[in-house]
Ligand SMILES: [Cu+2]
């Protein structure tokens with residue numbers, strides 16, 4: 001009797017282990033994939049890229065050169081930060097998500113989603129009607145009066161609209177950042193930059209939450 | 213006869229009971245194991261990279277540079293170098309620069325002493341990609357067909373670009389955790405390796421590849 005029970009338990013354990021491993025491996029690799037399966041429900045989001053800024057004033061209403069930590073700041077008294085709006089996007093597992101990102105402020109940006117292959121490199125540039133008019137590869141800046149003169153792969157300029165498409169395969173919360181305006185620390189800490197390009201202030205980040 | 217029949221019936225009942233008890237025990241065990249399997253599967257599919265809290269690097273705190281901070285730099289770089297050396301010794305490899313050492317000082321300052329190269333005489337060059345650095349970033353190999361084994365150990369997607377005498381090759385962007393292989397035929401000379409994505413190159417994602425026939429023999 002004991003031997004039989006043991007046998008059943010061992011077989012059961014083996015089955016459970018096999019099932020667990022198999023389902024772990026069948027889970028799609030990478031939480032978000034750059035291509036959508038056909039028939040996946042499509043979710044469209046309009047995302048604008050804007051800027052938040054402020055000039056701190058002292059008691060006499062004169063611009064005070066302070067950092068976000070209240071420390072004296074050398075030159076520029078302006079505090080600024082770029083942001084995605086909306087900055088929280090909630091979708092369901094399996095959704096095919098279309099982010100239509102419109103750069104309204106900031107001469108150029110790029111977008112990448114942490115832990116995934118999803119990013120704007122090679123993404124479509126679209127016009128107001130949604131028609132594809134180009135691709136985000138290394139190219140000259142379409143705004144000749146602005147810096148930089150050349151854009152790298154994945155970067156888009158002021159006034160451009162970009163279609164970032166991905167399928168949400170795994171539930172979780174993903175950080176979507178603009179690397180032009182965000183510094184990444186060795187442990188994944190995110191920071192913005194100051195007027196001299198040093199890490200400081202808020203990063204340019206949005207969150208994509210995939211519900212199960 | 214009747215007595216014997218009853219006794220046998222009781223014995224059977226007792227056996228049945230024992231079987232039922234062990235069956236239920238087995239069922240509970242199975243259920244537990246199945247649940248564990250399911251939980252493991254759930255954990256395995258959890259996306260993203262763990263973000264453990266830790267001490268921020270000095271360049272990251274946003275504090276204004278104070279006079280004298282500059283003098284602390286070489287010391288901290290030295291310490292990082294020592295740590296890197298210790299690590300290198302442990303691993304038994306010849307990695308020229310560790311991420312810690314690179315992070316401890318701004319990339320612009322990391323231009324450096326000669327001869328700090330990692331040699332890949334076999335023609336298989338293994339490079340790790342992180343934010344925003346190649347490890348190692350000073351590489352030597354022999355002429356001929358070279359296989360680059362590129363591991364993305366970072367949090368974001370990266371790419372690979374080699375440029376130099378007769379070569380201008382881009383790989384495909386690849387996601388964190390993935391490893392790709394790129395074969396390139398190189399001749400003697402100096403090549404620039406970089407990540408062409410956005411501002412990764414400016415942030416320090418570049419490496420120097422020197423191809424020399426001196427390594428061909430070994
Ligand atoms: Cu930006």
Ligand SMILES: [Cu+2]
Nearest residue numbers: 370371407412
């Ligand atoms: Cu990169």
